[in-house]
Amino acid sequence: ETGVTQTPRHLVMGMTNKKSLKCEQHLGHNAMYWYKQSAKKPLELMFVYSLEERVENNSVPSRFSPECPNSSHLFLHLHTLQPEDSALYLCASSLYPGGENTEAFFGQGTRLTVV
Amino acid sequence: TQLLEQSPQFLSIQEGENLTVYCNSSSVFSSLQWYRQEPGEGPVLLVTVVTGGEVKKLKRLTFQFGDARKDSSLHITAAQPGDTGLYLCAGAPHGQNFVFGPGTRLSVLP
Numbered sequence: 001e002t003g004v005t006q007t008p009r010h011l012v013m014g015m016t017n018k019k020s021l022k023c024e025q026h027l028g029h030n031a032m033y034w035y036k037q038s039a040k041k042p043l044e045l046m047f048v049y050s051l052e053e054r055v056e057n058n059s060v061p062s063r064f065s066p067e068c069p070n071s072s073h074l075f076l077h078l079h080t081l082q083p084e085d086s087a088l089y090l091c092a093s094s095l096y097p098g099g100e101n102t103e104a105f106f107g108q109g110t111r112l113t114v115v
Numbered sequence: 116t117q118l119l120e121q122s123p124q125f126l127s128i129q130e131g132e133n134l135t136v137y138c139n140s141s142s143v144f145s146s147l148q149w150y151r152q153e154p155g156e157g158p159v160l161l162v163t164v165v166t167g168g169e170v171k172k173l174k175r176l177t178f179q180f181g182d183a184r185k186d187s188s189l190h191i192t193a194a195q196p197g198d199t200g201l202y203l204c205a206g207a208p209h210g211q212n213f214v215f216g217p218g219t220r221l222s223v224l225p
Contacts, residue, residue: 004157042217043158043203090157094213102207103148106157 003027006091006107013081014115021076021110023091031097032074033104034066035090043090049074050097081114088112118142119204119216127222131193136219138204139186147187147206149178152218158203194223 004025013019025032034046048056049068063085065077074091088111092104120139128134138147146165150158162171164180164187171178175198177190191198199222205215 006157043215045214088155092157097213102146102213103160103163104158104205104213105160106150109155109157111155 004091004093004105004107006110008110009108010111012113012115013078015081018079020078021089023074023107025072025093027093027105029093029095030071031094032068033092034074034076035092037088037090048097055097083114086112086114118208118214119206121204121216121219123219124217125220127224128194130195130223130225133190133192134194134221135188135190136202137186137188138216141185142208143184144206144208147180147204149189150203150205152201152203196223196225199223
């Protein structure tokens with residue numbers, strides 16, 4: 001138990017569907033992240049939020065839309081995805097978004113399959 | 116170009132063997148973290164090294180931070196099948212955001 005919870009654990013969706021991934025942390029952290037992990041590829045940072053403000057968006061397609069309503073919750077809204085978007089989506093949190101001694105705590109991930 | 120490089124990319128060994136994996140960068144890091152990720156799960160933090168030359172031990176795992184704080188190594192003694200996983204190093208270079216290396220995928224065969 002890392003203190004970061006993601007739901008659902010598994011999701012299968014069609015290319016015309018709209019779905020949302022949810023992440024919740026009760027660690028008192030101020031920064032939250034979405035990462036994409038595809039097979040045999042490094043972790044790709046998608047979005048960073050610090051104190052509910054988006055501070056980084058690594059050129060992610062607009063079919064991925066993040067939402068951070070408060071410092072404990074983070075969502076990733078998905079629409080009109082492509083099969084190549086199938087991956088493990090990981091949420092993480094840290095006390096601060098960068099700088100010295102940043103330590104990230106991850107959720108268990110959502111395994112997304114786009115059909 | 117990866118800010119953090121890890122080697123080897125893949126490693127398959129027999130139970131009981133020793134191994135070392137490496138994390139290298141041309142940048143100076145204020146600290147480095149090591150994570151282990153099992154299939155279908157999120158990475159789990161193993162250790163943070165902060166001081167150049169620092170050595171930390173976690174049971175059979177020994178972590179070292181390079182003197183110049185640009186590299187780190189992870190040594191596992193008498194590897195066990197439970198050590199199987201993806202080992203990731205990560206850190207925040209001075210003035211930059213937190214980054215991950217590509218990882219070393221370790222398989223320990225019984």
